[in-house]
Amino acid sequence: SQQGEEDPQALSIQEGENATMNCSYKTSINNLQWYRQNSGRGLVHLILIRSNEREKHSGRLRVTLDTSKKSSSLLITASRAADTASYFCATDAGGFKTIFGAGTRLFVKA
Amino acid sequence: EPEVTQTPSHQVTQMGQEVILRCVPISNHLYFYWYRQILGQKVEFLVSFYNNEISEKSEIFDDQFSVERPDGSNFTLKIRSTKLEDSAMYFCASSDIYEQYFGPGTRLTVT
Numbered sequence: 001s002q003q004g005e006e007d008p009q010a011l012s013i014q015e016g017e018n019a020t021m022n023c024s025y026k027t028s029i030n031n032l033q034w035y036r037q038n039s040g041r042g043l044v045h046l047i048l049i050r051s052n053e054r055e056k057h058s059g060r061l062r063v064t065l066d067t068s069k070k071s072s073s074l075l076i077t078a079s080r081a082a083d084t085a086s087y088f089c090a091t092d093a094g095g096f097k098t099i100f101g102a103g104t105r106l107f108v109k110a
Numbered sequence: 111e112p113e114v115t116q117t118p119s120h121q122v123t124q125m126g127q128e129v130i131l132r133c134v135p136i137s138n139h140l141y142f143y144w145y146r147q148i149l150g151q152k153v154e155f156l157v158s159f160y161n162n163e164i165s166e167k168s169e170i171f172d173d174q175f176s177v178e179r180p181d182g183s184n185f186t187l188k189i190r191s192t193k194l195e196d197s198a199m200y201f202c203a204s205s206d207i208y209e210q211y212f213g214p215g216t217r218l219t220v221t
Contacts, residue, residue: 031208035212041215042213043203096166100152
């Protein structure tokens with residue numbers, strides 16, 4: 001798989017449920033970031049986690065990072081219809097190059 | 111809140127024509143980036159720019175592409191001779207150190 005691969009590719013849940021998306025990567029990283037993209041729109045930065053961090057919270061978002069498994073997860077708690085979007089992880093292996101995964105399309109049903 | 115802006119929002123051009131996509135990064139940021147996203151596909155890194163020179167570029171960023179910071183505020187991406195496969199959303203981003211702020215994108219349609 002390529003650097004920054006998310007799974008599942010698509011996720012459909014009911015409002016109020018939690019949504020978990022996973023990301024795997026191949027090379028060593030300095031940090032990993034999660035972005036949201038609403039259909040046809042730009043990317044919105046959600047959260048950055050550094051390679052020496054294991055968990056980070058921001059509002060309803062919780063990100064974990066396991067560098068031994070080269071994986072990260074994004075948990076959105078108590079999802080809302082407005083959370084419907086595509087979610088991408090992006091890895092920064094150093095230098096000035098950021099690699100995005102293919103994304104998870106989340107659909108939250110009201 | 112400061113934001114990255116991009117113009118135009120949509121550009122239609124004929125194959126073989128030159129296009130310039132414009133971006134105004136956040137004013138105190140030092141690092142600038144261009145990405146593209148072909149419809150339905152992942153966001154692909156094109157190039158990063160720091161201290162008035164290219165820091166890194168991808169294999170996509172061939173001789174048809176160039177970037178410039180012509181003044182203290184604008185950051186441009188030029189495609190010299192567009193091809194049909196250049197049709198995509200082009201995103202500009204800027205950052206201070208880690209967190210990149212993205213613009214809304216320019217949709218380029220090559221006919």
